[in-house]
Amino acid sequence: MEGDKASDFERFIGSNSALIFVNGATTLHKQTLEEVLKRLRYGQETIIFDTKPDYPEHYFKIDYINNTVTFKACNFTTYDNILLIKGFIETQEKLYKDISTYKVRALSVEWIANTDSIFTQINIA
Structure with a gap:
């Protein structure tokens, strides 16, 4: 469903x-x-x-x-999962190093506002 x-x-x-x-x-x-x-x-x-x-x-x-x-x-984070190999976490950290909101949400499991919003890219002036 x-x-x-x-x-x-x-x-x-x-x-x-x-x-x-x-x-x-x-x-x-x-x-x-x-x-x-x-x-x-x-x-x-x-x-x-x-x-x-x-x-x-x-x-x-x-x-x-x-x-x-x-x-x-x-609350359990990606870092809490003892079944994940260290290389997986390191790869995830590298992949999302420039996408801070996703990195914090996906790896640290924190509820944060998206700083990568499209609205920050618009120049109204």
Whole structure:
């Protein structure tokens, strides 16, 4: 399921779960994500989100990661993955050395604003 359209939430209606895994949570429409959360109705009611960081004002960051009263968030970086060979990380660092926003998002998993925006390249004067 894609989950990027508001109508996609209808696919979850009537289902019940104890454990849900969501890959690419920042790509889901907010209403779809809310409907997924409503489906947790058994056992420990656990949901695991796997996502790459986006801009800091993204609803997922504000409503779920920053909401420590309701949710618990764990943050793992590329550097934490002991299964990756050292050469892979070094290559990634070299590839993205000039694209600072992507490098910080992809390797350090930080939610930062994009400094490489197209709007910085426009001269209005």
